[in-house]
Amino acid sequence: MRIGYYAHHHGSGHCRQADKLAVLLPPELRSQMTVFTSLPADGYRFSSINNEHIVRLDAEDERPDDVLAGRAGEYWQPSCLHYSPVGNKDIQRRSWQLLDEIHQRQIDLIIIDVSAEVAMLCRTASVPYLYVRLAGERDDAPHLNAFAGALGLLAPYPKALEAAATPDWVRQKTLYLDFLPRKAQGLPSFCEFMEELMTLTHDDAIHKQLVASVDKSSIVTVIKGYGGHEAIDAKLPKLRQILPDAIIVSLGPINDEVRHCVDIAAHVDDVTPFIAYSHLLLMACGLNAIAQAYDYATPLIVLPDVRPHREQEVMAEALIEQGRALSWPQFIAKASSMDTQNLLSSLSINNKSIAHEQTALMSKQANLAAQRFMNSIADYISVKDWFQDWLLPQLDLKPKK
Numbered sequence: 001m002r003i004g005y006y007a008h009h010h011g012s013g014h015c016r017q018a019d020k021l022a023v024l025l026p027p028e029l030r031s032q033m034t035v036f037t038s039l040p041a042d043g044y045r046f047s048s049i050n051n052e053h054i055v056r057l058d059a060e061d062e063r064p065d066d067v068l069a070g071r072a073g074e075y076w077q078p079s080c081l082h083y084s085p086v087g088n089k090d091i092q093r094r095s096w097q098l099l100d101e102i103h104q105r106q107i108d109l110i111i112i113d114v115s116a117e118v119a120m121l122c123r124t125a126s127v128p129y130l131y132v133r134l135a136g137e138r139d140d141a142p143h144l145n146a147f148a149g150a151l152g153l154l155a156p157y158p159k160a161l162e163a164a165a166t167p168d169w170v171r172q173k174t175l176y177l178d179f180l181p182r183k184a185q186g187l188p189s190f191c192e193f194m195e196e197l198m199t200l201t202h203d204d205a206i207h208k209q210l211v212a213s214v215d216k217s218s219i220v221t222v223i224k225g226y227g228g229h230e231a232i233d234a235k236l237p238k239l240r241q242i243l244p245d246a247i248i249v250s251l252g253p254i255n256d257e258v259r260h261c262v263d264i265a266a267h268v269d270d271v272t273p274f275i276a277y278s279h280l281l282l283m284a285c286g287l288n289a290i291a292q293a294y295d296y297a298t299p300l301i302v303l304p305d306v307r308p309h310r311e312q313e314v315m316a317e318a319l320i321e322q323g324r325a326l327s328w329p330q331f332i333a334k335a336s337s338m339d340t341q342n343l344l345s346s347l348s349i350n351n352k353s354i355a356h357e358q359t360a361l362m363s364k365q366a367n368l369a370a371q372r373f374m375n376s377i378a379d380y381i382s383v384k385d386w387f388q389d390w391l392l393p394q395l396d397l398k399p400k401k
Helices: 011-020 027-031 089-104 116-124 143-148 168-170 190-199 204-211 229-233 236-242 256-261 274-276 287-293 306-322 326-336 340-365 366-379 385-396
Strands: 003-007 033-037 054-056 108-115 131-133 150-156 174-176 219-224 249-250 265-266 280-283 301-302
Touching: 003 011, 003 089, 011 033, 011 108, 011 287, 011 366, 027 033, 033 089, 108 116, 108 190, 108 280, 116 131, 116 143, 150 385, 168 174, 174 265, 174 340, 174 366, 174 385, 190 204, 190 340, 219 236, 219 274, 219 385, 236 249, 236 256, 236 265, 236 326, 265 306, 274 287, 280 287, 287 306, 301 326
Parallel strands: 003 033, 003 108, 033 054, 108 131, 131 150, 150 174, 219 249, 219 280, 249 265, 280 301
Antiparallel strands: none
8 A cells, every 4th residue: 555644843752653663564555655744854864764755745833914813713613623714725726736745646545744734635635544543632522533544443551551541442443553663773881881971971970980880889870851841840959959969860851040050061962771770760741752762761850841632741640650750849859857868768669669570571562563553554455445344343343333
């Protein structure tokens, strides 16, 4: 089958998810996957998809000559759409462009990640689609209509992290792909990791502390993206107070007024070694960040960003419920009752007990669901046959005739 992938332009995560799925296809079949996105070329660099298989769509921002704004209120806003400007020339062009490219490239099935508007456009044009479900409580009418119009739903996270409020019919219609695989990169040794840390600072005192860190110091890594890092930065003074002797590493943006609270502030291409070798992690609950940290035994404190549909809050609640993470208040409560060394030891013991039971099994099962899904795409020529013979048995569903 020829498949399309609509990747929303907010952040690079949607394009990254498309890249992760593409790498699961046999190399000779990757040319049958086309990505549609209005994210500019410098917003994300694809590693598994060639430029000729990327369609850059027009933007969808409101224009001063719109007849109606994108969110015009209850008397002019269809309940099946989140955002629907009227008379917007850019959206008219991108809609024609999307449908024309689907026709010209003979796309059999499109994966929508994410847009209720593109979902409704495809359903109206009779284009089969699958809809990507992000974490959170997405029970509003546009989401539910997009879910109902799809052949099936894809969740790029484990079923264990599903929101408690998700309706049963939505769960049943969902293929849980677990966390999608990242591009394979060898994990450096601990010594190589320490050498990398050395290159991130010119402070001799930090160098000496790093040399002694194997036995005497703890490495605490704070991981931040570019959306909402201020909330985590605000916790750095308290983190430094609780862990005065730790080497605190801040990855990502940082406010100047709290830079003195960390020993190293840097930007790195791959945070995986920091996740693997740190004694403690503090981070938000974005999908890609949690996907990287989930299978490691490193103790985790989660500080979710405030996002629509409680996306990160729901993820954090599930991780805490599993015993995989602590909230910031839980961490503060623990810190108030013990000294630094006992605090980090208690977190490590608790976390490693979980890791011993779960991580080996998860590593064996990791990405099997996503691989099976992409194998099915490669195995079938007809969408109808795939839908009836593969997807419906997976979901244990049968639509009415």
